[in-house]
Amino acid sequence: MRTHGRAIFVLAVVLLLGSCSLFTETEESSAPRPEKARLVVGVGNVVETAPLRLGVSEGLFRRGGLEVELAELDEDDDPVSLLTEQEVDVVFASDVALFRAAAEGTEISLQGEAYVAGTGSMALVTLPGTAYTDPGKLPAPRIAVPTRDGLGSLTSRSALKAAGVDPTKITFQVVPFDGMVDALRSGQVDAAWMVEPYLTTAQKEHGARVLADCAHGATESFPMSSYATTEQFSSANPRTLTLFRELLAKAQQKGADSGTVRRSLPRLTDIDDVTASVVSLGSYPQAVHAERLQRVADLMHGSGLLSERLDVASLVPKGELP
Known part of the structure; x- marks a missing residue:
């Protein structure tokens, strides 16, 4: 009787485990691909x-059921046209390029925020020896932008407006990032707008100095x-895109650890270890926040880049709105 009872118990356990396995397999197979x-x-x-x-x-993406192939964009590529x-x-x-395209009639769908500026992650810079040491010193500065x-x-x-400069008096000259130091050195421009890693490289290799932090005041974060x-x-x-957003959110979590980001940069690109260790980093959102992005659209509208106010929430997939 004791042996018979043990056999029944073992059989019950086997059937239970089998049913659990069958249930899991059924759940997985029924999930829509x-x-x-x-x-x-x-990128x-x-x-x-x-x-x-x-x-x-x-x-991470492959294990999650999605193959992602990265296509490198050149600086002069138009990302919206490629799309x-x-x-x-x-x-x-x-975000400026995306919102301008949306305002012009391109039907854009935001799938995730990539990056939010941190202190020093974008700035106006000059070279040593320049007399332009205060952002409000020149009434009509010439600024290099990409x-x-x-x-x-x-x-x-x-x-510059916060420093007392009339925005209508600013002249912008299109210069690629790798040509900005030469443009500064030749006197073609008075200052250059840079982001990382170009900003740190210019400081490290050419002694570039920050004239104004462009992630400050109205443009903080x-x-x-x-x-x-x-x-x-x-x-x-x-x-497909729901899965992409879910996996992107997991990838963006890695950005919360600045050490992980810094260690990854040299193997992801040609940034050297020293530059990677000192670049100024912003943050990597894990979801689209329409209210935060609305700041960009509203500043664009206020500065004349958009003729009418753009409702950013209309560009976010409905299921992603809070």
């Missing part, structure tokens, strides 16, 4: 996209960039 198993994501600035790059390199021409599925871009009517001109106007797709792609691939 993403419409696309592979996404091509256009730019390595500091701002570090968590995504780290997540891809460490297999609308379907050369990439999702693209990294400055793109016309972009994040650089928006935040430079804000910083300012949203800089996001990941987006077209509304058409979003509507056709809702499960």
Whole structure:
């Protein structure tokens, strides 16, 4: 009787474990699969996209059921054009570029925030020996920016306006980041707007000095960039993008540890260990916050970059709104 009872008990345990396994397998098999198993994501600035790059390199997305291929964007690429021409599925871009495109009629769908500025992560810089040592000293400064009517001109106007400069008197000259030091040295411009890692490189190699922190005052903790797709792609691939957002949020969690970001930069790009150890870092949001992003759109509207106020919440997938 005792042996018979033990056999019944063992059988019951086996059946119970089997039923649990069967239930788990059924649950997994019934989960809807993403419409696309592979996404091509256009990426730019390595500091701002570090968590995504780290997540891809460490297999986080692949283990989560989504293959992500990173397409490197050149500085002169138009990320919105690459998106609308379907050369990439999702693209990294400055919030200014995305909101300007949305205001002009491009149906944009925000899939995640990439980066929010931290102290010293974007700034107006000059070279040693210049007489331009106070942001309010020149009434009509010439400023180098990487793109016309972009994040650089928006935040430079804000910083210089706070210093007493009339924004309408500022002249912006489009200069690629790698040409800004030469533009300063030749006297082509009075100051240059830089972000990391170019900012730290200019300080380390050329003795560049910060004239004004562009992540201060009205632009403190300012949203800089996001990941987006077209509304058409979003509507056709809702499960794929829901999974992408979930996995992106996990990748962005890595950005909460600045040490992890700094250690990853040399192997993700050609940034050397010394530069990586001292770059000024912002933060990496794990979800889209429409209210925070609205600050960008409202500043664009107030400075004349947008003719009408843009409702950023209309660009966020409905399920992602708080």
